[in-house]
Amino acid sequence: MQLTVVDHPLARARLSTMRDERTGNAAFRAALRDLTQMLVYEATRDLALAESTIQTPVTSTTGYRLAAPPLIVPVLRAGLGMADTAHGMLPESQMGFVGLARNEVTFSPEAYMASLPETLVDRDVFLLDPMLATGGSLVHCFGLLTSRGATSITVLCALAAPEGLRRLEESGVPLRVFTASIDEGLNENAYIVPGLGDAGDRQFGAV
Numbered sequence: 333m334q335l336t337v338v339d340h341p342l343a344r345a346r347l348s349t350m351r352d353e354r355t356g357n358a359a360f361r362a363a364l365r366d367l368t369q370m371l372v373y374e375a376t377r378d379l380a381l382a383e384s385t386i387q388t389p390v391t392s393t394t395g396y397r398l399a400a401p402p403l404i405v406p407v408l409r410a411g412l413g414m415a416d417t418a419h420g421m422l423p424e425s426q427m428g429f430v431g432l433a434r435n436e437v438t439f440s441p442e443a444y445m446a447s448l449p450e451t452l453v454d455r456d457v458f459l460l461d462p463m464l465a466t467g468g469s470l471v472h473c474f475g476l477l478t479s480r481g482a483t484s485i486t487v488l489c490a491l492a493a494p495e496g497l498r499r500l501e502e503s504g505v506p507l508r509v510f511t512a513s514i515d516e517g518l519n520e521n522a523y524i525v526p527g528l529g530d531a532g533d534r535q536f537g538a539v
């Protein structure tokens with residue numbers, strides 16, 4: 333597993349806005365959008381380019397485009413707040429969706445939706461979820477992706493708990509993980525500490 337912590341000063345500032353309990357839903361969503369830009373920017377650094385000759389108003393030169401834009405997969409609900417920004421930066425990408433709700437007694441994810449291409453052979457997949465807590469939700473997603481042939485999975489999250497990172501590593505799935513912070517750990521309710529609370533509720537309201 334390749335782990336990158338995006339700890340740019342702007343990332344730290346946006347993450348602090350998200351952590352602050354005084355931040356309302358709209359400001360939280362805005363900070364997450366900004367942070368997503370930084371995560372996507374870092375995670376796309378090594379994407380392959382295809383070249384072609386283009387004509388500027390002055391002369392011809394080499395132009396570039398992404399050779400194979402990744403499939404973007406937000407994990408509902410909370411990952412929805414990252415989807416539009418990621419898609420704006422990767423406009424040629426397709427998008428799939430996974431819907432999960434963690435059972436707050438067992439802490440296991442309960443799946444309610446999956447809309448993914450039939451085959452993911454030879455496709456890069458970018459999984460978007462602001463929170464990596466126990467890792468159960470993302471490991472569930474890995475099953476959906478690898479059963480379709482995916483071998484190149486990149487996770488973009490705002491916060492990660494060490495316990496969740498260990499679980500991802502133990503899954504054995506080859507991965508890249510980009511996060512803005514590795515927090516201290518999980519509390520007795522499997523919430524990230526210091527964390528930011530429930531990322532779905534902070535964006536969309538409590539359910």
Ligand SMILES: O=P(O)(O)OC[C@H]1O[C@H](OP(=O)(O)OP(=O)(O)O)[C@H](O)[C@@H]1O
Nearest residue numbers: 409410433434463465466467468469532
């Ligand atoms: O690493 P885990 O322990 O699995 O927890 C992380 C999951 O919990 C949150 O979703 P939640 O289940 O609260 O659903 P929501 O996005 O609809 O609020 C979060 O967005 C992750 O998907």
Ligand SMILES: O=c1cc[nH]c(=O)[nH]1
Nearest residue numbers: 465523524529530531
């Ligand atoms: O801290 C946490 C843990 C899981 N899901 C969240 O939204 N927040």
Ligand SMILES: [Mg+2]
Nearest residue numbers: 530531532533
């Ligand atoms: Mg939630």
